[in-house]
Amino acid sequence: MLEIINYLRERGVKQALFTSKGRKSAEITLQKLNIKDFFDLVLCGDEVLHPKPYPDGVIKILKTLLVEPEETLYLGDSPLDAEAAYKAGVHFALALWDFLPRENKREEEAEWVFHSPEELWEWVQKIYD
Numbered sequence: 001m002l003e004i005i006n007y008l009r010e011r012g013v014k015q016a017l018f019t020s021k022g023r024k025s026a027e028i029t030l031q032k033l034n035i036k037d038f039f040d041l042v043l044c045g046d047e048v049l050h051p052k053p054y055p056d057g058v059i060k061i062l063k064t065l066l067v068e069p070e071e072t073l074y075l076g077d078s079p080l081d082a083e084a085a086y087k088a089g090v091h092f093a094l095a096l097w098d099f100l101p102r103e104n105k106r107e108e109e110a111e112w113v114f115h116s117p118e119e120l121w122e123w124v125q126k127i128y129d
Helices: 002-010 023-033 056-065 079-088 117-128
Strands: 016-019 041-044 073-076 091-095 112-114
Touching (some): 002 117, 023 041, 041 056, 073 079, 079 091, 112 117
Parallel strands (some): 016 041
8 A cells, every 4th residue: 555655645646634533543553554644634523523434534634735636546445435526526445454344334335345455556657657
């Protein structure tokens, strides 16, 4: 994933992380993984009025980064992510390589479905090359 993030960063693509974690928990995770500085914005669940599946966080990211919804892709791994994306008017891609049960993920809610980071990487390269 870091290769993808760096590749997009080199091409000027703004990137945000929107997590349901609280700020303190998110900071611990970001520091432990050494990825704190990889994102233009990190937004946490305790920093929005309404959490996922409400679009508040996605809308806040769009406004902060000054990007248009139709030019935005939300990559998530749950139905809550899909609902937040669609309510905010952004494109949604489903990541299916985590450890959550598959029955909780409805592929029909996504415009794109990626079964591995490698699949996502191939797609990103096709889009930006």
